[in-house]
């Protein structure tokens with residue numbers, strides 16, 4: 723198992739992308755966790771495995787740093803799009819995503835969001851537009867599934883939220899049987915949102931593509947902003963465009979840092 727890898731990032735949300743299309747690599751949670759370790763492994767927020775697909779140009783599997791395999795990763799999808807270097811369909815657990823690279827950036831069409839409590843999923847029926855729950859200063863979130871589950875808290879100043887402490891408490895609350903990504907957002911103006919994210923299975927990241935999509939959808943649906951929206955994350959900006967009932971279009975940078983090889987059997 724010696725498939726090459728690409729170290730890449732989307733606004734500082736970083737990935738090890740293993741291209742196993744010609745040389746299969748057996749991936750397990752413990753192996754992904756070992757590769758993601760920033761001291762004893764290669765280091766990344768998510769491990770991305772590219773495999774052949776029978777329904778699209780490529781199959782993309784996503785593992786968080788904790789080893790959990792998940793449904794979607796917006797920033798990584800843009801990175802894979804630039805690797806493929808042509809318009810392509812990418813098969814993920816969350817469905818087939820249409821991508822279009824543009825030099826060092828890419829646009830991705832995510833499938834329409836889901837708002838039903840059982841599709842988020844939540845442990846009990848609840849109005850996901852205004853959930854009657856709270857964790858200290860963070861209360862009454864919205865919940866959206868954009869392939870993966872997100873809770874969105876709109877606050878006056880997201881920089882003042884102690885997300886490092888509250889993030890893991892909310893991420894692992896029994897209300898969220900599949901856990902959840904925690905977004906704290908501040909509306910800057912009718913077309914600008916400031917966002918910080920505690921990512922399920924990772925922690926604080928410099929950017930979260932699906933978090934930006936989920937937050938933009940929640941803000942548009944609740945009339946807080948108008949589409950298209952610029953979402954400003956610690957690592958930089960993403961442009962999100964969405965109309966009720968349609969797909970979500972996300973556009974933003976994708977950076978290739980270096981290519982390497984590794985004997986994957988040495989990890990976990």
Ligand SMILES: N[C@H](CCC[C@H](N)C(=O)O)C(=O)O
Pocket residue numbers: 735767768786792793794795796797798870871903921922923924929930931932933
């Ligand atoms: N932590 C997310 C997966 C990666 C999302 C993020 N890196 C992105 O760019 O969308 C989850 O567990 O659903």
